[in-house]
């Protein structure tokens with residue numbers, strides 16, 4: 001470790017699909033704008049990443065579907081134009097292929113299910129287009145679930161939301177509970193028969209923020225065989241951290257330590273939130289990611305543990321869910 005191609009890590013969450021369009025930059029050229037592009041992913045040794053399609057509040061409800069499909073189209077065009085340097089990951093084997101050929105594996109994720117209809121036609125069509133991971137809501141209220149930002153914290157998943165859990169299980173779409181409220185989290189625990197993830201959430205015992213998980217949630221997620229991806233967003237790491245210099249690598253490792261002490265190294269991984277949040281000083285873009293690995297090593301994590309954190313835990317979960 002790192003392996004032959006140099007790219008070996010899997011990152012559980014990024015919003016670059018939206019950000020490159022907003023900032024009018026090319027995915028293929030190194031930029032100093034934003035956090036993610038192909039050259040910086042290579043420097044950061046990131047071989048695969050969950051790429052979120054996200055719909056802004058202003059586009060709800062009527063433009064949810066078209067905005068989602070535009071982002072799916074953006075990703076698929078990048079894959080087509082990449083000459084083999086970017087691969088759309090649709091199966092567990094695709095991850096291995098991307099890794100061995102040294103290409104970047106893009107995993108399509110919807111951050112919010114607003115585009116999906118109650119009859120699940122859009123879910124099936126989205127699967128055909130490459131969807132392999134789904135967050136039911138982005139902190140909002142919709143026909144399936146209630147987000148962390150909504151006032152009704154007693155309401156969990158709706159009847160349709162529980163049906164969506166079962167459909168995802170059947171189809172082999174990973175369920176992501178980041179942004180779901182606490183009641184919805186427990187409904188997922190009760191309904192899913194497969195592991196699920198909190199792709200970009202941290203430990204609430206270390207940093208009190210509604211997007212982070214309580215210890216009993218972390219235990220339940222681990223009991224189901226899932227994982228949580230450490231989110232680099234400053235305010236999820238250190239309370240009220242508004243500036244890059246307010247969060248150190250050591251404070252990030254404190255979250256990893258807490259989760260490892262609770263449930264072991266098998267249930268914590270990467271979920272950067274690059275291009276979707278304000279980053280700590282040391283990890284200002286995707287190329288900086290190895291600094292976190294170095295810090296974990298300095299804090300006593302073995303090569304075996306780092307391999308699990310950086311890659312193997314994601315592989316284990318995806319192998320089980322995608323079948």
Ligand SMILES: [Zn+2]
Pocket residue numbers: 111178179200276
């Ligand atoms: Zn998010």
